[in-house]
Amino acid sequence: MTQSAPIPLTVIGGFLGAGKTTLLNRLLASGHTRCAVLVNDFGEVNIDAALIKSHDGATMSLTNGCVCCSIGSGFLDTLGRLLDETGRFDRIVIEASGVGDPWRIAEIALVEPALRLDGVVVLADASRIATLIDDRQVGETVRNQFARCDVALLSKRDLVTDAQLEAARAAIRLVRPDVRIEFVSPDSAPDLAMLGRRPAVRFRADPVDDGIDHEADFRRWTYRRNGSFDRNRLAAAVGALPPQLLRLKGACRIDGEVRPQILQMVSRSWTLLPPDGSNEQIADAIALVGVGTADLPADDELDAILDGALVAPLAA
Amino acid sequence: MSSDTVVYSARKIVTMNPSRPVATHVAVRDGRIVAVGSEVEIAQFAPGGMIDDRFRDKVLLPGFVEGHSHIMEGMMWSLPYVGAFDRRSPEGKVVSGVRDVDAIVARLRESESKMSDPKAPLFAWGFDPLHIGSYMLTRQDLDRVSTTRPVMVIHASFHISNVNTLVLERAELLRATDISGVVAGTDGLASGVLQGIAARFRVFRVLGNPLSSGITLDDVTRYAASACVQGVTTITDLHNDLTDPTIELYATATRSPDFGVRLVPALASVSHTPEQAIAKIAALRDGGNDKLHYGIVKLVVDGSIQGFTARLRWPGYHNGAANGLWYIAPEELPRLVDLYHRAGIQLHIHTNGDEATELALDAVEKAQVATPRPDHRHTLQHCQMADAAQFRRMKALGVCVNLFANHVFYWGDAHYALTMGPERAGHLDATGTALRIGVPFSIHSDAPVTPLSPLFTAWCAVNRLSSSGRKLGHETEALSVEQALAAITIGAAYTLKLDDLVGSIECGKYADFAVLEDDPLAIAPEALKDVPVWGTVVGGQVRKAPRA
Numbered sequence: 134m135t136q137s138a139p140i141p142l143t144v145i146g147g148f149l150g151a152g153k154t155t156l157l158n159r160l161l162a163s164g165h166t167r168c169a170v171l172v173n174d175f176g177e178v179n180i181d182a183a184l185i186k187s188h189d190g191a192t193m194s195l196t197n198g199c200v201c202c203s204i205g206s207g208f209l210d211t212l213g214r215l216l217d218e219t220g221r222f223d224r225i226v227i228e229a230s231g232v233g234d235p236w237r238i239a240e241i242a243l244v245e246p247a248l249r250l251d252g253v254v255v256l257a258d259a260s261r262i263a264t265l266i267d268d269r270q271v272g273e274t275v276r277n278q279f280a281r282c283d284v285a286l287l288s289k290r291d292l293v294t295d296a297q298l299e300a301a302r303a304a305i306r307l308v309r310p311d312v313r314i315e316f317v318s319p320d321s322a323p324d325l326a327m328l329g330r331r332p333a334v335r336f337r338a339d340p341v342d343d344g345i346d347h348e349a350d351f352r353r354w355t356y357r358r359n360g361s362f363d364r365n366r367l368a369a370a371v372g373a374l375p376p377q378l379l380r381l382k383g384a385c386r387i388d389g390e391v392r393p394q395i396l397q398m399v400s401r402s403w404t405l406l407p408p409d410g411s412n413e414q415i416a417d418a419i420a421l422v423g424v425g426t427a428d429l430p431a432d433d434e435l436d437a438i439l440d441g442a443l444v445a446p447l448a449a
Numbered sequence: 450m451s452s453d454t455v456v457y458s459a460r461k462i463v464t465m466n467p468s469r470p471v472a473t474h475v476a477v478r479d480g481r482i483v484a485v486g487s488e489v490e491i492a493q494f495a496p497g498g499m500i501d502d503r504f505r506d507k508v509l510l511p512g513f514v515e516g517h518s519h520i521m522e523g524m525m526w527s528l529p530y531v532g533a534f535d536r537r538s539p540e541g542k543v544v545s546g547v548r549d550v551d552a553i554v555a556r557l558r559e560s561e562s563k564m565s566d567p568k569a570p571l572f573a574w575g576f577d578p579l580h581i582g583s584y585m586l587t588r589q590d591l592d593r594v595s596t597t598r599p600v601m602v603i604h605a606s607f608h609i610s611n612v613n614t615l616v617l618e619r620a621e622l623l624r625a626t627d628i629s630g631v632v633a634g635t636d637g638l639a640s641g642v643l644q645g646i647a648a649r650f651r652v653f654r655v656l657g658n659p660l661s662s663g664i665t666l667d668d669v670t671r672y673a674a675s676a677c678v679q680g681v682t683t684i685t686d687l688h689n690d691l692t693d694p695t696i697e698l699y700a701t702a703t704r705s706p707d708f709g710v711r712l713v714p715a716l717a718s719v720s721h722t723p724e725q726a727i728a729k730i731a732a733l734r735d736g737g738n739d740k741l742h743y744g745i746v747k748l749v750v751d752g753s754i755q756g757f758t759a760r761l762r763w764p765g766y767h768n769g770a771a772n773g774l775w776y777i778a779p780e781e782l783p784r785l786v787d788l789y790h791r792a793g794i795q796l797h798i799h800t801n802g803d804e805a806t807e808l809a810l811d812a813v814e815k816a817q818v819a820t821p822r823p824d825h826r827h828t829l830q831h832c833q834m835a836d837a838a839q840f841r842r843m844k845a846l847g848v849c850v851n852l853f854a855n856h857v858f859y860w861g862d863a864h865y866a867l868t869m870g871p872e873r874a875g876h877l878d879a880t881g882t883a884l885r886i887g888v889p890f891s892i893h894s895d896a897p898v899t900p901l902s903p904l905f906t907a908w909c910a911v912n913r914l915s916s917s918g919r920k921l922g923h924e925t926e927a928l929s930v931e932q933a934l935a936a937i938t939i940g941a942a943y944t945l946k947l948d949d950l951v952g953s954i955e956c957g958k959y960a961d962f963a964v965l966e967d968d969p970l971a972i973a974p975e976a977l978k979d980v981p982v983w984g985t986v987v988g989g990q991v992r993k994a995p996r997a
Contacts, residue, residue, distance in 0.1 A: 149778045174722060209650050210661055216654075232775045240628045240647035244621065245654070270779045270804070273772060372769030392637055406626055407637040 139249040140216070142242040143226045143325045146235025146278050147256030148265055152288030153228055154178070156256065156323055157201075163322035164197025166223040169215050173228050175203040204228070216247045224251070224325060232274055236281035251329040255282040256317070259293045263304040279308045280399040284328050288317040307426060308379065310351055354378070354423040354435050361386035362419070362442045364405075370442040371403050377429040383421035384408070388444045396421060454478040455989070456495035458488065459504040461968055464954040465511050465938045474500070475509065477960040480739070480988035485954050503991070507983055508968045510934065511953050512682025512961035513903035514941035516851045517797075517830055517893035520664055520686040520714075521607075523672030525574045525897045528659065529560040531602060532575030534859075534916075536900045539674035542997035549581055550590050557594040557602075570599035570616075572659045574897070577605040579755070579863050580916065586611040587634060588641030599656050605898060606756055609644040612652065617641065620651040664695055669702045669712075676710040678994045679902045680963030680982040683942065683951050686714040687797060687830070688747045691729065696736065703741040709985065709992050711740045711961070713945055715747040715797055719776070723788040730794055739959070739988065742947060746789055747830075748798045749776045751805035754833060754868050755860045759802030761834065767870035773802060783812040786827075790816035795946055796827040797851075803834040810842045817846060828944045831895075833878050834869065840879065840886045849944045852878040854892035854910040855899040861915030875922035880910045882925075884932060891941035892933070904969070907933035908978035930974050962986040 147153050154177045157170055161180055172178055178193070178201055186194045191211075193201040200222070202211050215225060225248070229235035235253050242250035255278050258265075265275045279285060285305050290298065302314055317323065362370075364387050374381070381398040387405065394405045423435070455477050462472040464485060474491035476483040483494055492498060526539050531553050534546040547553045553576070561571050571594070578585045591600045591613035600613040617623040617639050626633035630645025643652060653661070676684050689695060691714060702708055716726055716733075726746055733743035751773055752758020757766060758773040765772055777785065789796050790813070800806040806829060813827050828849040829835075833856060835843075843850055856864070856878055865874040876882060883890040892906050910933045913923040928936065942952025951961050966981040984994040 149781055207661070209646070209653060209658070212650065213654055231781070232778045237629070237646050240630070240645070241650050244625050244628055244631075244647050244651045246621065270808070271775065274775055274778075369769050372771070391635060404629065407633045 139247055140222060141224050141251035141326070141329065142239070142248045143224065143251055143329065144229055144235040144239045144253045145226060145256065146229040146233070146253060146282065147231070147286075148258075148271070148275050148278065149231035150261070151231070151256035151258050152317060153231075153256055155288070156286075156317060157226070157228060159322040160226065160325070161195060161199050161201055162197075164195070164199055165322060165324065166326075167198035167221070168224050168226055168325075169200045169202065169222040170226045171202050171204050171208070171211060171215075171228060173204050173230055175201075212241070216245070219247075226325065229278075232271070234277050234280075239281070252284065252325065253282040254284045254286050254323075254325070254328050255279055256286045256288055257301065257305065259287040259289050259298055259301045262287075263297075263300040266304045266308060276308045279305060279312065282309070282312065283330055285309070285312050285314045286317055286323075286328070287314065290316050291319055310379070310424060351379075352425050352427055352429045354425065354429060354432055356383075356419065356421040356423070356436060356439055358419040358440075358443060360419065361388045361390075361444050362439075363388050363444050366442040367405075367439075370438050371398060373438050373441075374398075374435065375425075375430055378423050378425040378435070381421055381423040383419070385419040385421065453496060454483060454494050456491055456500050457504050457509075458500050458502045459509045460506050462509045462954060463511075463934070463968070463970065465935055466953040466955040469955065472954070475954060475960075475962075477986075477989045480960055480990075482954060482956055482958050482960050484956055504964060506966075508965045509954065509986075510680070510963045510965060510969075511938040512951065512963050512985055512987065513680045513937050514683040514891070514945070514947075514952055515676070515679075515681050515893060515896070515901060515903060515937075516685055516828075516891040516941035516944050517687050517853075518685055518896040518901055519688060520668060520672055521660070522675060522897040522901055523668040523670070524660055524664065526671050526675070527667070528603075529556060529571075529573045530575045531556055531573045532577065532605060533580035534900070536575070537675075537678055537902070538997070539671040539678065539995075540997040541678045541995040550584060550586065553581075553586065553602075554590060554593045557591070557600065561595055561598065561600075564598070567598065570601060570656045570659075571595065572601050572603065574603045575605050576602050576611070577859075579860065585640070585642055588612065588614045588617060588639070591641060601652065601656065606753065607898070608753075608756060609642065610649075610652075611641050612643060613641065616652060616656065619655045620648075622648060622651055663692075664698060666698060666702060669698065673702075673708055673710045674995070675896075675901050677985050677992050678982065679904070680965065680985055680994075681710060681901065681903060682959075682961035682963065682985050682987045683711040683713065683945070683947065684901075685945070686712060688717045688749070689714045690720045691716050691733070696733065699741055700736060700738075703738055706990075708740055709987050709990070711742065711947075711951065711959075711987070713742045713745070713947070715745045716743075718746050718748045718785065718789075723785055723792075727789065727792040727794065730792075742945070745795045745797055745945070748782070748785060748796060748809075750782060750798060750800045750809055751776060751802050754801050754856075755863050757868070759834075760804040760808075761802040762804045762807065766868055767873075768867045770868075772804075775805075779808050782808055783815050786812035787816040787819060790822060790825060790827070791820050793822070795825065797830050797944075798827065799830045801831045801833055803836065803839065806832055806835050806839055810839060810846065810848065813846050813848055814842070823847070826889075826944065826946055830893075834873060834876075835879060835882075836876065837879075837882050837886065840882050840888050843888045844886050849889040849891075850883055851891045851893050851941070851944050852880055852883065852910075853895060854878050854880065854906050855894050857913050857921050858909050858916055859899050861913075861921045862917045862919060865915070865919060865921065876926055877921060878910075879922075879926050880928050880932075880936070881922070884928065889940065889943050890936060891944045892936045893941070902978070903937035904980055904982070905978040907937050907969075908974075910936065911974045911977055930970055930977060933977070934969060960986055960989040964991075 242248035476494035632642040634640030751760040939952035942948040
């Protein structure tokens with residue numbers, strides 16, 4: 134490894150009880166690669182004592198080259214120190230908190246030259262995820278965790294019926310129609326390189342095919358207008374869109390902004406950003422495409438909501 | 450500490466002890482109050498009849514108790530302040546607020562010109578765009594301070610910062626506007642507004658983190674000095690990892706006879722498993738002294754209302770913003786509360802939004818049913834949006850509350866217009882409701898988020914005036930001056946389970962006084978915040994506050 138090669142970063146997310154710790158314990162014990170693993174709760178890490186070379190309360194060094202660090206409150210300092218030890222690790226793995234958004238951590242690798250984002254893996258308990266996703270208190274938190282993940286990894290497959298498994302898959306697909314869904318192997322450590330963004334080989338020889346036509350479960354909605362949005366009213370309008378609308382993306386113009394903006398909405402959270410320079414020319418109008426569940430309200434109903442945010446055209 | 454009795458006479462002594470509400474003389478021995486009363490009653494305690502009359506034109510109150518503030522207040526004053534409102538430094542100097550961009554830039558330039566190392570970054574703190582007409586600083590504004598020195602302004606919320614172009618270039622963030630915390634300016638490049646973990650990581654990696662080096666003795670000393678300046682004699686540090694160096698530092702600092710405040714740190718639950726935290730508290734309980742009181746644990750359930758990260762019940766945010774964030778999973782909270790409750794630990798639970806409050810009350814109720822524990826005094830911290838039904842549950846469950854009265858002034862306008870709307874903003878930090886229903890309560894500053902100054906906090910609860918001059922629920926939620934003074938003394942002491950030691954002037958308690966130039970009960974309620982603080986007495990030791 135050269136000094137300048139960025140270290141791959143994997144972020145492991147998933148709600149409480151999804152199986153993150155079990156997965157990380159296996160990863161540490163296997164020693165396939167020299168991993169530095171940052172965990173939330175040291176107390177839950179369960180490593181064979183024979184494997185532990187040293188343990189100072191905040192860092193545990195293993196004989197197989199792996200290191201496990203407690204995140205505590207000094208997460209940024211800990212990560213910084215690991216990056217300074219160039220060449221010591223093949224991969225850094227960070228466990229996101231059970232209520233945290235793994236993407237926020239993943240973004241570190243998008244701005245830190247010493248890191249390369251190699252994947253956001255979100256675990257889900259196959260027996261619970263369908264309920265959690267719709268939960269009144271935590272549904273939004275859980276849905277947001279999937280919003281930007283590369284792989285959804287279902288755990289506890291052996292504990293569920295086929296029907297439950299199907300419900301789990303369907304629930305995740307409602308949030309992320311395009312996401313890759315895999316299973317945690319019940320007896321071996323995960324190969325994070327294969328769950329990464331550019332997998333060398335397929336994770337499984339047999340593709341996961343549930344025999345469902347997913348397009349049929351979803352409805353698309355296209356919104357095109359000349360003119361521009363008022364930023365404040367757009368915020369209100371996006372908030373008023375029905376929950377059946379899962380994603381919305383496209384270009385639009387905002388009153389008072391010189392350049393067109395890219396609007397992205399995933400499971401109720403949305404951003405408005407200028408396009409990066411590499412994008413092709415963006416049209417000088419509003420063009421948004423939405424994907425929703427099959428019971429998405431009619432187009433004119435949705436149109437009316439966004440029309441409310443349009444700036445009235447000036448009289449010539 | 451003198452073993453001789455000293456009798457002080459004062460213009461007036463307001464004791465906050467209802468069985469002897471006012472007096473003129475107090476006898477002090479071994480750092481404690483021997484007796485309080487009239488000249489006739491107390492003169493007999495004076496050796497040779499000598500009465501110390503240095504306070505003859507002053508008014509004594511029980512030393513103020515700040516039930517929710519942070520050691521960060523002591524750390525921040527090493528950096529220049531760029532908030533919009535006047536704020537008093539630990540040296541007693543009124544640092545004037547900077548209310549527009551030019552004033553902010555001028556303040557930063559002044560600090561910049563005094564720095565000797567041309568490469569050292571300039572950090573500043575206290576900025577809030579909501580207080581200068583929602584104007585967000587830009588990198589171009591900060592480039593006017595310096596183009597050769599990194600400049601970083603940390604917001605009052607501590608979650609957002611502004612940097613100059615040099616910082617963005619060094620951290621390679623100028624074009625990283627696809628990152629959620631890197632806000633784009635009108636030119637498509639980063640505007641200099643940064644938030645979130647990714648941007649923070651990069652910036653601190655190139656600049657160093659001004660606050661990561663750990664708490665120093667200077668920080669603790671500044672914190673104690675600020676307390677003295679504001680009449681505070683018992684102060685919390687309500688969220689601390691309590692690492693070994695911090696524990697050692699607190700022990701050393703508080704054992705010094707000159708240390709002028711009683712310190713009450715709360716152990717941060719987030720950096721420990723409950724088992725670790727319970728063991729740590731058990732070990733620390735004996736490690737305290739008369740100026741260091743361990744025993745409480747802090748849980749943080751949700752975020753902040755003005756940051757739209759508090760968890761709200763239906764109908765949610767007034768402006769339609771998405772609901773906030775859980776910092777502890779709802780299904781995890783009952784387990785944590787139960788473990789601490791069983792271990793006999795008093796919990797201080799941060800809940801800003803009413804959904805978080807509901808969850809915390811559910812958790813305490815479960816723990817109480819499983820393990821009934823009289824007088825647990827678990828305290829909800831902030832608890833800004835609780836309605837009457839939730840206060841009734843607090844009463845029934847034996848839960849106390851520490852309300853964030855300063856919010857009414859600093860963010861009341863934002864709550865009225867954006868976060869809660871008119872009705873809910875009217876019962877923001879509902880001190881009147883707490884009083885009517887009989888929930889033991891206190892009020893607080895959360896310093897350094899808002900300034901440490903219990904008299905100002907009391908003023909907020911009495912006047913319920915926003916910074917633009919709007920009255921918020923004044924008719925129903927305002928306290929009388931006397932009730933507000935009780936909240937910043939005996940009320941706060943009660944929420945810390947220290948009401949047997951501090952919070953009122955009566956026989957047997959520590960001789961802790963706030964020494965005021967005026968009688969807060971005799972002035973117009975609108976002037977409460979302007980009553981000058983002469984200094985403090987802590988454990989019988991008189992300390993005149995510096996005035997720079």
